[in-house]
Amino acid sequence: xxxxxxxxxxxxxxxxxxxxxxxxxxxxxxxxxxxxxxxxxxxxxxxxxxxxxxxxxxxxxxxxxxxxxxxxxxxxxxxxxxxxxxxxxxxxxxxxxxxxxxxxxxxxxxxxxxxxxxxxxxxxxxxxxxxxxxxxxxxxxxxxxxxxxxxxxxxxxxxxxxxxxxxxxxxxxxxxxxxxxxxxxxxxxxxxxxxxxxxxxxxxxxxxxxxxxxxxxxxxxxxxxxxxxxxxxxxxxxxxxxxxxxxxxxxxxxxxxxxxxxxxxxxxxxxxxxxxxxxxxxxxxxxxxxxxxxxxxxxxxxxxxxxxxxxxxxxxxx
Numbered sequence: 554x555x556x557x558x559x560x561x562x563x564x565x566x567x568x569x570x571x572x573x574x575x576x577x578x579x580x581x582x583x584x585x586x587x588x589x590x591x592x593x594x595x596x597x598x599x600x601x602x603x604x605x606x607x608x609x610x611x612x613x614x615x616x617x618x619x620x621x622x623x624x625x626x627x628x629x630x631x632x633x634x635x636x637x638x639x640x641x642x643x644x645x646x647x648x649x650x651x652x653x654x655x656x657x658x659x660x661x662x663x664x665x666x667x668x669x670x671x672x673x674x675x676x677x678x679x680x681x682x683x684x685x686x687x688x689x690x691x692x693x694x695x696x697x698x699x700x701x702x703x704x705x706x707x708x709x710x711x712x713x714x715x716x717x718x719x720x721x722x723x724x725x726x727x728x729x730x731x732x733x734x735x736x737x738x739x740x741x742x743x744x745x746x747x748x749x750x751x752x753x754x755x756x757x758x759x760x761x762x763x764x765x766x767x768x769x770x771x772x773x774x775x776x777x778x779x780x781x782x783x784x785x786x787x788x789x790x791x792x793x794x795x796x797x798x799x800x801x802x803x804x805x806x807x808x809x810x811x812x813x814x815x816x817x818x819x820x821x822x823x824x825x826x827x828x829x830x831x832x833x834x835x836x837x838x839x840x841x842x843x844x845x846x847x848x849x850x851x852x853x854x855x856x857x858x859x860x861x862x863x864x865x866x867x868x869x870x871x
Contacts, residue, residue: 559631561595562624564588565603569613569621570694580695625714629833636837647839648678652689653702656784657826660803660854661702661721665846676846677839686759690716693831699840702847705825707759717835719828719844721851725802726767726822729787731794732811743819744771751778751796753787764799767822788812803854826851 568577568588578585596603601616613621653662662681669676684692686707692698694715702721709716728747730737736746744767752775754764760782768775778796781787784804791798792809800814801824828847834840 557624557627558595558598559627561591561598562620562627564591565595565613565617566621566624566628567694568592568611569617573610580691622714625832628831629714632831632833633836636834636840647837648680649700649839649843650680650682650698651700651702651843652682652684652692652698654686654689654704655683656801656803657702658683661826661847661850664850664853665843668846668849669842677843679843690829693829696831699830699834700843701829703827703829704759704763705827706762708827708829715832716829717832719830719835719848721826721828721847722855723823723825725816726763726799726824727802727814727816729791729798729800730813730815731791731797732813733794734797734813737813737815739815741819742815742817744768744817744822745773747797748773748775751776753777753779753781753790753796753798755780755782763822763824767799767820770822771820 564577564581564583567580568574571577571580574585574588577583578588581588583591592603599616599620601620602614603617603620604611605614651662658681662679666676666679669679682692682698684698684701686703689698689701689703690709693701705720708718728742728744736742739746748768748771752764752768754775754777755761764775779790781790784800787798787800788809790796792811799822803826828844830840830844835844
């Protein structure tokens with residue numbers, strides 16, 4: 554009977570995901586020679602060639618991809634077993650490590666933790682790690698976190714066997730204007746009305762792509778006057794009259810006296826927020842309770858956003 558070594562299979566999967574032996578070694582805290590040796594031993598155990606030379610690099614053979622297709626089911630079952638064992642040993646408490654992007658921490662993660670603490674039963678111990686969308690999935694893959702919050706545009710596809718994705722909410726994007734902007738008090742506002750304005754957004758990364766895509770959908774390419782990634786910096790620049798910016802409603806806790814936020818009812822730009830876990834881990838009691846709390850928090854956020862109907866206290870939201 555063929556021997557399937559789970560540790561070596563994980564190394565093979567990491568090589569598939571990372572692309573090179575060097576990157577695989579870095580991700581797994583191994584030496585490149587140790588990675589190569591483990592994969593050579595796995596090939597001998599399975600009786601098939603797993604790698605073939607491609608210039609100075611290696612690529613996975615068809616046999617290796619076949620092995621990994623079956624191995625994914627094994628990994629998922631092991632996640633379920635670990636989740637159930639954790640639940641058995643710790644009850645429903647346990648520890649859940651969550652990676653989340655910056656605005657999701659105060660808007661979703663913190664309220665979810667409060668919801669868990671307010672329950673009749675002890676909630677899991679939630680450990681939070683702020684991380685950008687792409688990094689969150691690297692941490693999830695490496696087993697450094699148990700749950701990741703990210704934007705759907707930067708999530709793996711639903712067909713990726715490594716993860717289970719859970720849609721949470723569509724976060725509206727509103728436009729931030731200086732208080733003295735000519736359109737600050739306009740009865741209705743469209744993105745196209747701001748085509749000639751100077752814009753503030755990051756030079757690269759998800760927010761740059763989201764802003765550019767929303768403006769292009771409205772029929773223009775935004776002129777980037779300033780590059781900033783943090784909402785404190787972006788809103789300070791808007792307040793100083795240096796440009797306009799799209800701001801997710803989840804970032805509304807950042808408040809500026811002379812910034813007017815306008816709801817874009819015609820365009821309705823959104824960014825979609827999802828939660829992800831390793832496939833099989835969603836059945837663990839602790840992870841399941843955190844997912845449920847995040848889902849409830851997201852539902853409350855959506856309802857609150859609708860009830861406000863574009864009027865926010867202390868933020869001059871019109």
